[in-house]
Amino acid sequence: MPEQDEIRVLIVEDEPLTAEAHAAYLQRMPGFTHAGTAGTGQAALRQLTDAAASGAPIDLVLMDMNLPDLHGLDVSRRVRTANLDCDIIAITAMRDLQVVRGAVAAGVVQYLIKPFTYATFAQKLTTYREFHRQLGERSRVTSQADVDQAFNSLRTPSPVTLPKGLAEGTLAAVTELLKANSEPVSATEVTEALGISRVTARRYLEHLADDGAVLRTPRYGTPGRPENEYTWRRD
Amino acid sequence: MPEQDEIRVLIVEDEPLTAEAHAAYLQRMPGFTHAGTAGTGQAALRQLTDAAASGAPIDLVLMDMNLPDLHGLDVSRRVRTANLDCDIIAITAMRDLQVVRGAVAAGVVQYLIKPFTYATFAQKLTTYREFHRQLGERSRVTSQADVDQAFNSLRTPSPVTLPKGLAEGTLAAVTELLKANSEPVSATEVTEALGISRVTARRYLEHLADDGAVLRTPRYGTPGRPENEYTWRRD
DNA sequence: GTCGTCGTGACCAATATGACCGCAAGAGTG
DNA sequence: CACTCTTGCGGTCATATTGGTCACGACGAC
Structure with missing residues (x-):
C-alpha cells in the first residue's frame, strides 16, 4: 500500500x-x-x-x-x-x-x-x-x-574533481581514510593518520565537504575555536 | 550560430x-x-x-x-x-x-x-x-x-557573509533548533540542546533577533533577572 | 626554468570560562 | 502595610585557548 x-x-x-x-x-x-x-x-x-x-x-x-x-x-x-x-x-x-x-x-x-x-x-x-x-x-x-x-x-554528492592545488594520490588517501572510519574524523586525526600537515588535510577535507561527499559538523564543548569533524556519507 | x-x-x-x-x-x-x-x-x-x-x-x-x-x-x-x-x-x-x-x-x-x-x-x-x-x-x-x-x-549554495564572531555552522544549528520548536526557547535551553556555552548561544540568538528572524520576549515570574525567550516567527 | 603541491609560521576567528553586574521575587523587619 | 535586604538567576565583559586562514617558501616533476 x-x-x-x-x-x-x-x-x-x-x-x-x-x-x-x-x-x-x-x-x-x-x-x-x-x-x-x-x-x-x-x-x-x-x-x-x-x-x-x-x-x-x-x-x-x-x-x-x-x-x-x-x-x-x-x-x-x-x-x-x-x-x-x-x-x-x-x-x-x-x-x-x-x-x-x-x-x-x-x-x-x-x-x-x-x-x-x-x-x-x-x-x-x-x-x-x-x-x-x-x-x-x-x-x-x-x-x-x-x-x-x-x-x-x-546536487549529486559523488563526482569529485581536482581543482588546482590538489593531487589525486592525496585525495585518494584522505577519501580512503574517511571511508574506513564510520566515526567522524577531525582534521588533526587525518594529519596524524596520514602524516600530512594540518593545512593540507584541511584543504582536502574542505574540498570534499564542498563537493558534498562528506558532512562537516562543528564540535563544541571544549574551550577554543570549535573543531570541525568530517563524516563520509554514503548517500 | x-x-x-x-x-x-x-x-x-x-x-x-x-x-x-x-x-x-x-x-x-x-x-x-x-x-x-x-x-x-x-x-x-x-x-x-x-x-x-x-x-x-x-x-x-x-x-x-x-x-x-x-x-x-x-x-x-x-x-x-x-x-x-x-x-x-x-x-x-x-x-x-x-x-x-x-x-x-x-x-x-x-x-x-x-x-x-x-x-x-x-x-x-x-x-x-x-x-x-x-x-x-x-x-x-x-x-x-x-x-x-x-x-x-x-546548484552551488551562496556563500553567505556573516558578521564577525559568528560561524555559519553554528548559526545553522541554532536556526534549525528554533524552527523545530514552536514553543519559545530560552538561551539556557539552546545551551543544553546544542552543547554550546550560554554566551555563544546568546550571541546567535541576539543576532537572529536583530535580524528580525526571531522574536525576543522577557519572561517574569521566577526569581532572578528576567529570562529572555526567543521564538521563531514564520512570517 | 616553470608549474604544481605541500609545509611553515604568523595571524585571525570562534568558543568556553569565570568573575562581576543587574534585575526581580520573596523573606524579613519596622 | 511599606520598606529593605537577601537571594537567585540571567546578562555582560575580559581573557585564555584552540583551531582555522593566509602568504610565502621549499621541493619535486616535467
Missing part, C-alpha cells in the same frame, strides 16, 4: 527489458513507488494526465530521451505546457550537449547516462528524495537561504 | 525603476551584455523570438514572476514550448512554495527573492556564468561526471 509520502514514479521507456530493469532498480529504493510504465511519449502524457485527474498524481518521471514517437525533450515540454506538476529525471544514451542544455531548460532535475550502475541510479534517486522531502515539509519558504538550500539539495 | 562569449541578457520587469536597477547591476558584471528590457510577458516572448530570428539569440532571461499580463511561470512555459533556447533566472517577491516548485519544473536555473543585494545578484550570475562556460567549452559531454558537474555548478 503506497503511503502518502511515497514518491510515485512513472517509467517512460520503449524497450521492455530496460523498463523492467529500471522498475527492478526502483523497487530496491525505499520511499519510491512504481506507479506505471509507458512505452511511448503519447502514452506517457496520457498516463500522467489520467493520474493527475484520478487524484493520485505522478511525482517523478524517469524519462528515456529516445522514444519511438516523440523525443523525450518534447514530452518534457508538453508536460510543462499541460501544467502537470511532476519532476523529471532524464535517462539517455545520447551524449549530445544540446540535449543536456535542453534538459536543463526543460526543468530536468537529474540526468542519467546509459548504461549506468545501480549505485549511480540509487544516488540520483536519493538526491531527488532529499530535494522532495525538503520542499514537502514547509508550506512557505522564508528566505533566500531556504531556496538556495532546496536548489542545493539537487 | 554567431555565438559570442558574452552572455546576452533580457530583463523582464514591469516596474521601470526596478528594471533600470537590474540593468545597472548587470552592467557591473563582466561577461554579461544587456540585450533588452521587456515590461510584459507578451513583449518578452516577442523580443525573444525576434532575437532568435535575427541571429543574436538571448542566452539568459531575468524574469520577474509578477507581470501585468501573464505570470512569469506561464511565460517560462511558453518559452519552452516555443523551443527558444535560453535559460531563465526567476526574480520574485513571492515566497510561495508552489512557485518555487513550479520554477524548478519550468527549468529555472536560479531563483532570486526581492529585495536582494548586489552581492546576492552577483553570486547568482557568477554561478550561472560558470555553468554556461562549462557547457560551452565542450561540444560533447563524455561522461556522467561531466553532466553531474554541469548540473552541480548550477
Whole structure:
C-alpha cells in the first residue's frame, strides 16, 4: 500500500527489458513507488494526465530521451505546457550537449547516462528524495537561504574533481581514510593518520565537504575555536 | 550560430525603476551584455523570438514572476514550448512554495527573492556564468561526471557573509533548533540542546533577533533577572 | 626554468570560562 | 502595610585557548 509520502514514479521507456530493469532498480529504493510504465511519449502524457485527474498524481518521471514517437525533450515540454506538476529525471544514451542544455531548460532535475550502475541510479534517486522531502515539509519558504538550500539539495554528492592545488594520490588517501572510519574524523586525526600537515588535510577535507561527499559538523564543548569533524556519507 | 562569449541578457520587469536597477547591476558584471528590457510577458516572448530570428539569440532571461499580463511561470512555459533556447533566472517577491516548485519544473536555473543585494545578484550570475562556460567549452559531454558537474555548478549554495564572531555552522544549528520548536526557547535551553556555552548561544540568538528572524520576549515570574525567550516567527 | 603541491609560521576567528553586574521575587523587619 | 535586604538567576565583559586562514617558501616533476 503506497503511503502518502511515497514518491510515485512513472517509467517512460520503449524497450521492455530496460523498463523492467529500471522498475527492478526502483523497487530496491525505499520511499519510491512504481506507479506505471509507458512505452511511448503519447502514452506517457496520457498516463500522467489520467493520474493527475484520478487524484493520485505522478511525482517523478524517469524519462528515456529516445522514444519511438516523440523525443523525450518534447514530452518534457508538453508536460510543462499541460501544467502537470511532476519532476523529471532524464535517462539517455545520447551524449549530445544540446540535449543536456535542453534538459536543463526543460526543468530536468537529474540526468542519467546509459548504461549506468545501480549505485549511480540509487544516488540520483536519493538526491531527488532529499530535494522532495525538503520542499514537502514547509508550506512557505522564508528566505533566500531556504531556496538556495532546496536548489542545493539537487546536487549529486559523488563526482569529485581536482581543482588546482590538489593531487589525486592525496585525495585518494584522505577519501580512503574517511571511508574506513564510520566515526567522524577531525582534521588533526587525518594529519596524524596520514602524516600530512594540518593545512593540507584541511584543504582536502574542505574540498570534499564542498563537493558534498562528506558532512562537516562543528564540535563544541571544549574551550577554543570549535573543531570541525568530517563524516563520509554514503548517500 | 554567431555565438559570442558574452552572455546576452533580457530583463523582464514591469516596474521601470526596478528594471533600470537590474540593468545597472548587470552592467557591473563582466561577461554579461544587456540585450533588452521587456515590461510584459507578451513583449518578452516577442523580443525573444525576434532575437532568435535575427541571429543574436538571448542566452539568459531575468524574469520577474509578477507581470501585468501573464505570470512569469506561464511565460517560462511558453518559452519552452516555443523551443527558444535560453535559460531563465526567476526574480520574485513571492515566497510561495508552489512557485518555487513550479520554477524548478519550468527549468529555472536560479531563483532570486526581492529585495536582494548586489552581492546576492552577483553570486547568482557568477554561478550561472560558470555553468554556461562549462557547457560551452565542450561540444560533447563524455561522461556522467561531466553532466553531474554541469548540473552541480548550477546548484552551488551562496556563500553567505556573516558578521564577525559568528560561524555559519553554528548559526545553522541554532536556526534549525528554533524552527523545530514552536514553543519559545530560552538561551539556557539552546545551551543544553546544542552543547554550546550560554554566551555563544546568546550571541546567535541576539543576532537572529536583530535580524528580525526571531522574536525576543522577557519572561517574569521566577526569581532572578528576567529570562529572555526567543521564538521563531514564520512570517 | 616553470608549474604544481605541500609545509611553515604568523595571524585571525570562534568558543568556553569565570568573575562581576543587574534585575526581580520573596523573606524579613519596622 | 511599606520598606529593605537577601537571594537567585540571567546578562555582560575580559581573557585564555584552540583551531582555522593566509602568504610565502621549499621541493619535486616535467
